[in-house]
Amino acid sequence: MNKSAIHLVVFACNWDGLSCIEEAARGGLTYPASVRVVRVSCLSRVHQGLMLKAFELGADGVMLLGCEPGNCQYDIDAGLVTREYEKARIVLGLLGLGKERLVLCHIPRGDGPGFVRRVTDFIKELEQVRPAIPARA
């Protein structure tokens, strides 16, 4: 991995989350190539292990992109992911990497510009916090 850029992993739910990313692509909007999108059926499938694994592999930040409250296709809503997100954030804090490296976003369905704005803002925030995390050798 080229460590000069901020590496971001976006776990996007297959429904509203991914629709924003597709909309951004359809609209010809651009965002840094160091953003990797991982499509999941629902954010409730993403537990703390996966979030931490992304950091272990060298991600500087992780974004969880899911449906707005009430829009979950599996009626789970944000309950599970919020719990796992809170745990992973505290662990990142304990590790000294900083809680702010993990964010949970709910963007309206199909909001391409909104997604690009959030991603670029997040990258700017990460550039401010601390030097990039060296990947495991």
Added chain:
Amino acid sequence: MFDTEREIIESKIRLCLDCGKCTVVCPVAQHDPEFNPRLIAQRRLSQNSHSPQDETIWQCISCYMCVERCNYYVKFPEFIHGLRAEALAEGAQLQCTHGGALQALQHMMAREDLLQDRLSWLPQDIELSEQSDTIFFVGCAPYFDIVFSDLEVNTLKGVEGALRLLNRAQIPFNILANERCCGRDLLLQGDREGFLALAKANMQEFARYGVKKIITNCPECHYTLKVDYPNVLGDTGIQVMHLTEVIAPLVQSGELSLGELEKRATYHDPCTLGRCSRIFDEPRQILRAVTGLDVVEMEQSREKALCCGASPWVYCGAVNRQIQDQRLTQATATGADILVTTCPKCQIHLRCAQKSRDGKIPQVEIQDLAFLAARSLDIGGESVG
């Protein structure tokens, strides 16, 4: 450093007589006929040892029960750790429990430039001696309590209890703000590279602070720092003691008196503290020093104590759950209110069994020994109840 072939020889597996006593006492084999220590050894040592890969090696829970029974003290778990290292080197994929969160944590902790912020839990009233060359090695408790918060475990209570007991006994100690996981789980699952990285990071930290003596509450940290680090890195020149080895003599001599607790408790020997480190009496001496505490033994205790049933965060399934159920049933059969242990992982594993059975399994209270002893003195960090 590591040499798998040498390790396999040193486990004395070639002394195996094929008698099968290990299989009879193995808690995994009792619930899973597919798992057979004797046959694992036979398969690996036979001519066609390398194909196909033996999947059953991941089920061993490293409880050392087989070693206890073996006439030649063949260290079967260490043989298994060697086989796992071989399997990983050949590309085997680990089936991590808890989504691999613990493995990710351990690997991240091995980073050299890491600057943890892990002491926010430390109560104000604990007295640290920054100049002391003795440290209390906290272990992963601050992380466990977050990762397993849905199990409602509180392994830090045990650590706080231990620190308060040391303060009460006027034993000076310091705590390192940037200690790493001891790495035992990685060692047990065959991840030698990960273990070495953690061991080296810890040794650097110890050298920086001129550590001469380490006290731990976690039996796994105790054994790893005391036995595995010197095995792998050479003599560390550091004395390692378990909290019970420090506190029990003081209690016996009357230098430290414990308080009162009108309860019935049973002591669960963690495999690593008991069968590995041979510390059986000290925890019991501490418990007996608590006035009013009725200490009872389970059907299987001391050298024959049943394991809490889980592996180093890999391969946990129905068999592990059956072992946990069995242990909790043994504890309830004694009529105890509290199951006392010294290992945070035993707490987590047994609590996980209780939680997943949704009240259908004995809900005996699980407590850390140090917390219970501190609680008897009203210094456990919460009101007696």
